[in-house]
Amino acid sequence: MKVKLAYQLDNELTIKRLGYGTMQLPGPGVWGPAVDEQNAVKVIETVIDHGVNFIDTADAYGPLYANLYLRQALKNRPDSQVVVATKVGFTRQGPGQWTPNGRPEYLRQQVEMNLFSLGLDQLDLLQLHRIDPTIPLADQLGVLAQMQQEGKIKHIGLSQVTVEQLKAAQKIVPIVSVQNRYNLIDRRDEAVLQYAEKHHLAFIPWFPLATGKLTHDSQLTKIAAKYQATPAQIALAWLLQRSDVILPIPGTKSLDHALQNIAAAKLKLSTADFQLLDQLGKQ
Numbered sequence: 001m002k003v004k005l006a007y008q009l010d011n012e013l014t015i016k017r018l019g020y021g022t023m024q025l026p027g028p029g030v031w032g033p034a035v036d037e038q039n040a041v042k043v044i045e046t047v048i049d050h051g052v053n054f055i056d057t058a059d060a061y062g063p064l065y066a067n068l069y070l071r072q073a074l075k076n077r078p079d080s081q082v083v084v085a086t087k088v089g090f091t092r093q094g095p096g097q098w099t100p101n102g103r104p105e106y107l108r109q110q111v112e113m114n115l116f117s118l119g120l121d122q123l124d125l126l127q128l129h130r131i132d133p134t135i136p137l138a139d140q141l142g143v144l145a146q147m148q149q150e151g152k153i154k155h156i157g158l159s160q161v162t163v164e165q166l167k168a169a170q171k172i173v174p175i176v177s178v179q180n181r182y183n184l185i186d187r188r189d190e191a192v193l194q195y196a197e198k199h200h201l202a203f204i205p206w207f208p209l210a211t212g213k214l215t216h217d218s219q220l221t222k223i224a225a226k227y228q229a230t231p232a233q234i235a236l237a238w239l240l241q242r243s244d245v246i247l248p249i250p251g252t253k254s255l256d257h258a259l260q261n262i263a264a265a266k267l268k269l270s271t272a273d274f275q276l277l278d279q280l281g282k283q
């Protein structure tokens with residue numbers, strides 16, 4: 001099974017498909033133990049040093065701290081040319097408490113704050129974290145389109161949407177990507193993936209390791225042994241082989257896990273194992 005490891009986001013931006021997500025790098029606050037700042041920056045620097053050039057973040061991660069760690073790592077790796085994908089429009093009140101806020105003036109502020117906290121002049125990919133059902137979609141995407149014209153955003157993407165929402169958004173502004181929950185054992189958004197494939201949109205699966213469940217699954221462990229790999233690597237290799245438009249962004253605060261995840265791009269599952277995993281994941 002031939003797997004393309006690069007994805008062309010546009011004429012200039014070539015993404016190596018196995019990326020990194022910053023959500024496992026919380027700052028000090030009321031939402032659980034913070035990661036050590038030096039460790040957080042080191043993890044990001046290490047993934048960059050090992051060839052990752054696509055990093056997903058959000059203003060709500062940390063909150064804010066994940067962007068600050070990423071800014072520091074990018075500053076320490078000035079020639080890295082990392083494609084940064086960030087998000088706005090989802091506010092966070094505490095553990096598990098998330099509320100969309102798609103008021104255009106808030107989205108504008110958050111785009112500016114992302115630029116500032118990431119130390120960038122332009123955001124390569126700005127994703128609307130959630131569509132706010134209380135605000136017209138045209139208003140939410142309208143302000144992002146304006147900021148795109150102002151040069152602050154290169155590309156616009158969506159997160160956790162249906163095919164219908166995706167189609168509605170495409171009538172308002174060009175959309176290059178969709179970020180929905182998807183992994184070996186959670187394929188509820190298969191239709192969105194198929195739409196992305198058909199229309200050449202990047203599909204960025206969040207929870208690629210099912211928040212860690214896939215890292216100690218017994219059936220994956222059995223298959224992993226054949227490849228001298230880990231279950232996490234098998235889960236990521238499956239995603240990479242599932243579709244050329246999939247850009248997995250596993251999250252970790254661990255240097256070892258980060259390196260392990262990057263190495264998954266080198267794994268080639270046999271057709272039989274790919275199909276077996278495909279079936280196992282549907283059970």
Ligand SMILES: NC(=O)c1ccc[n+]([C@@H]2O[C@H](COP(=O)([O-])OP(=O)(O)OC[C@H]3O[C@@H](n4cnc5c(N)ncnc54)[C@H](OP(=O)(O)O)[C@@H]3O)[C@@H](O)[C@H]2O)c1
Nearest residue numbers: 021022023206207208209210211212215232250251252253
């Ligand atoms: N758009 C959205 O609404 C949305 C929602 C959630 C997440 N996201 C994005 O998706 C990214 C990935 O999601 P996620 O980080 O929440 O979940 P995930 O990647 O599915 O899993 C992360 C969990 O797996 C563990 N892990 C990672 N690599 C491992 C390995 N090789 N071996 C063993 N354990 C491993 C991590 O623990 P350790 O830290 O101990 O390694 C962590 O507990 C996020 O970072 C974020 O960028 C987007």
